Amino acid sequence: MDEWDEVQTPVVSIPSFGNSGSSWNSGGQQSSFKSSINDNEGSSWKSGSGDFGLRGGKRGRGSRGGGGFKSFNSGIGENGNSEDNEGGSWNSVGGNGGFGGRGGRGSRGRGGYRTSFNSETENENGSDDGFKSGFGGSGRRGGFRRGSMMEQEGNGDGVTAGPKVVYVPPPPPEEESSVFAHYETGINFDKYDDILVDVSGSNSPKAIMTFEEAGLCESLSRNVTKSGYVKPTPVQKHGIPIISAGRDLMACAQTGSGKTAAFLLPILQQLMSDGVAASKFSEVQEPEAIIVAPTRELINQIYLEARKFAYGTCVRPVVVYGGINTGYTIREVLKGCNVLCGTPGRLLDIIGRGKVGLSKLRYLVLDEADRMLDMGFEPDMRKLVSSPGMPAKEERQTLMFSATYPEDIQRLAADFLKTDYLFLAVGVVGGACSDVEQHIIQVDQYSKREQLLELLKTTGTERTMVFVETKRSADFIATFLCQEKVPTTSIHGDREQREREKALGDFRSGQCPVLVATSVAARGLDIEHVQHVVNFDMPSSIDEYVHRIGRTGRCGNTGRAVSFFNPESDTPLARSLVKVLAGAQQEVPSWLEEIAFSAHGTTGFNPYGKVFASTDTRKGGSFQKEPPQPAVQNTSAAADDEEWE
Numbered sequence: 029m030d031e032w033d034e035v036q037t038p039v040v041s042i043p044s045f046g047n048s049g050s051s052w053n054s055g056g057q058q059s060s061f062k063s064s065i066n067d068n069e070g071s072s073w074k075s076g077s078g079d080f081g082l083r084g085g086k087r088g089r090g091s092r093g094g095g096g097f098k099s100f101n102s103g104i105g106e107n108g109n110s111e112d113n114e115g116g117s118w119n120s121v122g123g124n125g126g127f128g129g130r131g132g133r134g135s136r137g138r139g140g141y142r143t144s145f146n147s148e149t150e151n152e153n154g155s156d157d158g159f160k161s162g163f164g165g166s167g168r169r170g171g172f173r174r175g176s177m178m179e180q181e182g183n184g185d186g187v188t189a190g191p192k193v194v195y196v197p198p199p200p201p202e203e204e205s206s207v208f209a210h211y212e213t214g215i216n217f218d219k220y221d222d223i224l225v226d227v228s229g230s231n232s233p234k235a236i237m238t239f240e241e242a243g244l245c246e247s248l249s250r251n252v253t254k255s256g257y258v259k260p261t262p263v264q265k266h267g268i269p270i271i272s273a274g275r276d277l278m279a280c281a282q283t284g285s286g287k288t289a290a291f292l293l294p295i296l297q298q299l300m301s302d303g304v305a306a307s308k309f310s311e312v313q314e315p316e317a318i319i320v321a322p323t324r325e326l327i328n329q330i331y332l333e334a335r336k337f338a339y340g341t342c343v344r345p346v347v348v349y350g351g352i353n354t355g356y357t358i359r360e361v362l363k364g365c366n367v368l369c370g371t372p373g374r375l376l377d378i379i380g381r382g383k384v385g386l387s388k389l390r391y392l393v394l395d396e397a398d399r400m401l402d403m404g405f406e407p408d409m410r411k412l413v414s415s416p417g418m419p420a421k422e423e424r425q426t427l428m429f430s431a432t433y434p435e436d437i438q439r440l441a442a443d444f445l446k447t448d449y450l451f452l453a454v455g456v457v458g459g460a461c462s463d464v465e466q467h468i469i470q471v472d473q474y475s476k477r478e479q480l481l482e483l484l485k486t487t488g489t490e491r492t493m494v495f496v497e498t499k500r501s502a503d504f505i506a507t508f509l510c511q512e513k514v515p516t517t518s519i520h521g522d523r524e525q526r527e528r529e530k531a532l533g534d535f536r537s538g539q540c541p542v543l544v545a546t547s548v549a550a551r552g553l554d555i556e557h558v559q560h561v562v563n564f565d566m567p568s569s570i571d572e573y574v575h576r577i578g579r580t581g582r583c584g585n586t587g588r589a590v591s592f593f594n595p596e597s598d599t600p601l602a603r604s605l606v607k608v609l610a611g612a613q614q615e616v617p618s619w620l621e622e623i624a625f626s627a628h629g630t631t632g633f634n635p636y637g638k639v640f641a642s643t644d645t646r647k648g649g650s651f652q653k654e655p656p657q658p659a660v661q662n663t664s665a666a667a668d669d670e671e672w673e
């Protein structure tokens with residue numbers, strides 16, 4: 029066994045219903061279309077009662093990998109990935125659900141006993157945990173993550189149970205046409221120029237108006253052109269010269285407005301002009317840049333962007349993230365690494381193993397910075413910046429990007445930045461993209477599924493992301509839609525990495541035009557042709573709402589977001605929702621206004637008062653000066669039971 033190989037919990041992530049050639053019997057209904065939640069070929073899955081037996085069961089105690097068993101004979105393959113089953117036959121007669129086997133992850137605190145998932149309404153908006161056991165800690169993110177990360181990464185600290193993860197993702201395509209594949213900017217791209225921009229902090233460099241002014245070397249310029257970029261977006265116009273001038277930066281710009289290139293281009297340019305050594309095999313790699321993002325899919329996307337812009341140059345980006353074979357990951361790193369992209373857990377693991385040294389590090393980038401610094405990831409970030417060899421903040425450039433920046437997170441972020449960092453605000457900090465048409469529909473819990481179905485009839489084969497609050501809901505709604513003959517796939521933290529990548533691939537290709545997702549897909553993902561976002565469940569924080577609806581209406585294209593608002597559970601969000609709608613010049617339903625006003629009283633609540641303001645906390649803040657609302661602002665981590673990495 030490779031000493032690097034990672035241990036994996038025997039995961040039952042989703043009932044993998046029969047795919048091609050399968051028969052799926054559920055209460056007499058038969059479904060014949062293909063869906064990539066059905067990753068198994070030639071299998072048959074029976075649920076006589078229509079209760080699909082979704083991941084019910086026990087979450088064990090203690091370390092990852094020990095607990096749980098499957099209610100069906102999955103025949104976990106040699107590689108431990110249950111979806112490898114071909115031609116298997118799984119019977120779950122009666123849909124009892126059995127004991128969905130994620131082994132307990134004690135240190136993360138997600139222990140508990142889960143009952144069979146019988147109804148849509150069961151705990152739908154709440155935590156994914158049914159009954160929290162005493163073994164698992166608090167059941168919320170944060171606090172215990174360090175231990176769980178090390179468990180997850182299989183660092184040899186005594187966690188040996190469970191099959192190893194041997195999943196190795198297929199290499200990304202090498203052909204130039206695939207590397208530079210991109211979608212067109214939309215009709216509103218030029219309107220970006222009208223957005224108000226505010227840079228606060230001293231001596232901010234002058235913005236550029238064109239990519240020529242960015243002083244990119246020939247190969248980078250060529251790659252920018254091949255990517256279809258004609259002129260920079262505002263965050264690029266301001267961000268590129270700030271980074272090139274060596275300044276630390278906290279940048280806020282709306283979803284889909286090109287933040288990734290805003291940090292990648294100046295970093296790559298600097299590395300090229302300083303003539304970084306072409307990376308070559310070494311037992312310890314010393315990257316010049318580290319980029320961190322909260323989810324596997326997002327960091328992979330950033331890596332692909334870095335690879336695209338660095339195409340044909342000596343700069344080598346590498347990506348590391350959980351859910352894939354550690355030995356493979358390390359071998360990839362050791363081949364040479366200038367720009368290391370990673371999710372926090374895997375990054376810390378690889379640094380902890382001594383495979384990555386930090387003495388040459390010049391750039392540290394936190395994408396989705398507010399998420400990286402909230403209670404879920406902050407300990408990891410603190411650990412990262414205090415890793416042996418990490419240059420002090422005065423010696424490195426630290427760059428933070430997001431579409432949302434709660435003020436408390438901004439204050440915390442200052443710990444990571446030089447005191448003279450610049451704060452760049454493009455438009456309203458935390459504001460929604462105005463290219464997304466937002467509709468809020470008042471619903472009750474029991475009508476949501478029917479309303480979703482009605483809605484999807486109007487969207488036809490146009491790509492639609494449906495967000496739900498829990499992993500179980502994701503499974504349930506995906507199953508329901510499949511049953512209704514809507515080709516649907518799903519992505520959430522309980523799915524294995526192979527399944528997650530397949531789901532995203534099927535959605536991107538249009539094979540499954542509907543993707544049911546938890547918050548794990550809310551941030552950063554840039555998928556062409558996503559015309560619709562549906563908030564089947566409202567998120568618990570307004571920032572999460574902004575990120576979710578930002579999966580559409582990107583890069584000047586228009587999109588539509590429909591949100592199901594259930595006053596019984598979503599009232600705490602009403603006021604901030606009204607503000608976001610008003611800020612993006614969207615119609616605010618009068619019933620929502622009423623809920624917002626009555627929920628909080630009218631004193632001091634004027635959602636229409638201020639359209640734009642910088643919220644650099646060093647100025648004392650302004651836009652979000654309303655008194656904090658209970659449990660809705662900045663609570664993505666607390667409310668979220670998702671596994672982000």
Ligand SMILES: Nc1ncnc2c1ncn2[C@@H]1O[C@H](COP(=O)(O)OP(=O)(O)OP(=O)(O)O)[C@@H](O)[C@H]1O
Pocket residue numbers: 210211213256257258259260261264281282283284285286287288289430431551552553554578582583
């Ligand atoms: N100057 C440009 N011209 C044309 N297309 C661009 C330009 N800049 C970025 N894009 C494209 O716009 C899309 C959105 O960019 P990106 O993913 O970087 O947005 P973002 O601001 O990081 O969004 P999010 O907040 O959701 O993470 C990408 O497909 C990217 O390639």
